[in-house]
Amino acid sequence: MARAGHPPPALVRPDGSVEFLDLPGGPPLGLGGLPFETSELDLPEGSHLVLYTDGLIEKRDRDIDTGLEMLRDALSHPGRTPEDACTAVLDALLPDRPSDDIALIVARTRVLEPGLTADWEVASDPSQVAAVRAAVARKLAEWELGDVAFTTELILSELITNAIRYATGPIRVRLLRDRSLICEVFDTSSTSPHLRYAGTTDEGGRGLFLVSQFADRWGTRYTSDGKVIWTEQALPLSKSGKPRS
Incomplete structure (x- = not known):
C-alpha cells in the first residue's frame, strides 16, 4: 500500500x-x-x-x-x-x-479455494510459451471454461513473450477463477508496458493492443521485486444465463 x-x-x-x-x-x-x-x-x-x-x-x-x-x-x-x-x-x-x-x-478480504487457482514457473526461453499454453488449456478444460481457452491462450502468449523479451530472471504465470477469470504474469522488471498502435509496416508492437482488445480489463501492479501484468475476462454464461461458477 x-x-x-x-x-x-x-x-x-x-x-x-x-x-x-x-x-x-x-x-x-x-x-x-x-x-x-x-x-x-x-x-x-x-x-x-x-x-x-x-x-x-x-x-x-x-x-x-x-x-x-x-x-x-x-x-x-x-x-x-x-x-x-x-x-x-x-x-x-x-x-x-x-x-x-x-x-x-x-x-x-477473502481467500479463494485452492482448486480455483493455478500457477506455473516459466523459463526465460521463447520455446516454453507453447508448453504453458497447453497447460493453461488443460486447466481451463478442467474448469469447464473451454469457451475462453483460445482467447486466454492468446493473451498469455503475448504477456509471457513480452516478459521473456524485456525482463530478466524468473517468470511466473497464475490463473484465478473467481467471478471472472484473471490471468497474471509476474516478472522482475519494474518497467511498465505502454499500449501503442503499430504501423502497417511494423513487425511488432501489436501484442499489448491485442491484449487490450480481448480482455475486459488489464493493468499493472508493482511488487517488491518487479511487477505483475494482469488481465480480467468475463466467465462464459451457463444455460441459465448466469456466469459459470
Whole structure:
C-alpha cells in the first residue's frame, strides 16, 4: 500500500477491532515525480479495508482526531457486510451540508479455494510459451471454461513473450477463477508496458493492443521485486444465463 495525501486507511479485523494503518504520507497524485514509500500487510480473511477522504472526518467545528474516533466507533462491529459498514459510517459522520468532497470505499478480504487457482514457473526461453499454453488449456478444460481457452491462450502468449523479451530472471504465470477469470504474469522488471498502435509496416508492437482488445480489463501492479501484468475476462454464461461458477 502507498498513501497519496489522504488520511490513513482503517483496518477492521474480523473481531471488530479497528486500526488506523501507519503508512508513510506521500504527495497527492500529479504534484511531481517524488517517489512513494510502500508498506506490505498480511490481512486475515474477512477483514475490511476502509479508504476515505478527509471530507468524511473533518469539519470546521470538528477536528480530525474527533472525526477519526467517530469513524472508529462506527466501524467497531464484527460481522457486517461492506455495504452495511458504508451505511453505518455515513449515518454517523456524513454532515447535512458537506463542505468538502467525500469518498468512502470498503473492501473485504477473502481467500479463494485452492482448486480455483493455478500457477506455473516459466523459463526465460521463447520455446516454453507453447508448453504453458497447453497447460493453461488443460486447466481451463478442467474448469469447464473451454469457451475462453483460445482467447486466454492468446493473451498469455503475448504477456509471457513480452516478459521473456524485456525482463530478466524468473517468470511466473497464475490463473484465478473467481467471478471472472484473471490471468497474471509476474516478472522482475519494474518497467511498465505502454499500449501503442503499430504501423502497417511494423513487425511488432501489436501484442499489448491485442491484449487490450480481448480482455475486459488489464493493468499493472508493482511488487517488491518487479511487477505483475494482469488481465480480467468475463466467465462464459451457463444455460441459465448466469456466469459459470
